[in-house]
Structures are given as structure tokens and as C-alpha cells.
Amino acid sequence: MFNSHSQKNPLSYEGTYACPICRCGQISSLTLMEALGCDVCHHIFTINLEKQSLKMADREPALMWHWTGKTWKGEHLGNLELSWIYWIIALSFVLFPPSLIGLSALIFPPISGSVWSWFPLAWTILSFLVHLLILLWLMAEAYQFPVLLFIRTQCQRLVNPRRGNS
Ligand SMILES: [Zn+2]
Structure with a gap:
């Protein structure tokens, strides 16, 4: 399920994804920056291409999400089951x-x-x-x-x- 090789829609700076924070905006890459921004809540995210994960850059402690190919899975929710x-x-x-x-x-x-x-x-x-x-x-x-x-x-x-x- 989390195998990045079998993903049809891998996480990349060229893609557009649903915002995991406000859940109604779209995040896409910011011009001339290795970062993505949401068009609704204006939060800034960075991508870890290897891990296929998204990190919220403007918040401490940073929130992390794993891209499953379709949706986000909150990494910070792992121990909150x-x-x-x-x-x-x-x-x-x-x-x-x-x-x-x-x-x-x-x-x-x-x-x-x-x-x-x-x-x-x-x-x-x-x-x-x-x-x-x-x-x-x-x-x-x-x-x-x-x-x-x-x-x-x-x-x-x-x-x-x-x-x-x-
Ligand atoms: Zn947003």
C-alpha cells in the first residue's frame, strides 16, 4: 500500500494535491521555490521525495503526512490510534x-x-x-x-x- 514504486500518482513538485490542513484547498509548487503552498490556508510545505512524505514548513513541531498515491496519512497520528x-x-x-x-x-x-x-x-x-x-x-x-x-x-x-x- 505504501510502496512508492507502484504508485500511479507519486508525490512531486510538479503535482497538485489536496491540502491536508484545510482539506479544501489545493497545494502546488511555489514559483522558484522548492516548496508547495496552499491556495486557501496559505501554509507552506516541503516534500521528501524519497520517503514520499510532506512536511509542514511553517509550524513547530512540524506536521508530517505520508502520500499513499491518493490521500494523505498523518504521520503524527501514528501513536494516537x-x-x-x-x-x-x-x-x-x-x-x-x-x-x-x-x-x-x-x-x-x-x-x-x-x-x-x-x-x-x-x-x-x-x-x-x-x-x-x-x-x-x-x-x-x-x-x-x-x-x-x-x-x-x-x-x-x-x-x-x-x-x-x-
Ligand atoms: Zn490549505
């Missing part, structure tokens, strides 16, 4: 606090008809959403997924579907 134990931790992180709050509200129910009787339910939902948000943010950080950049480029696409006029 999520095993089931992480999923259990993540799930309990999201579900445990709200269920604790919900349970305590069940055991000690608020006085019915009181102004604050809605509070335990709202608090349970809020705590669930907050923990879910923290988890999603952590995952975005771990996978180096540029959330803000992605949202921005998607917005630009909505406003101006014919990209490249800028």
Missing part, C-alpha cells in the same frame, strides 16, 4: 458527571412546584454539553485538526463558491 480504553475514558468523562447530577436530583428531588425545580435537569444537560465540548476540543487538538481554519474556509466557500478570484 485510539484504543477502546480511551473511548471508555472519554465516554465516562462525558457521561459520568451529568449522570451523577441527574442521580442526585432523583434521590433528592427538588420540591415540586418550586421556582428551582427545573434547575437539576438544566444543570444535567449543561454539564453533559460542556463535557462533550471539552472532549471534542481535546480530540481536535490531538489530531491537529484546525477547527477555526476549517470553519473559516467553509464560510468563505459559502460566501464565494467560485474560489480563486481573490
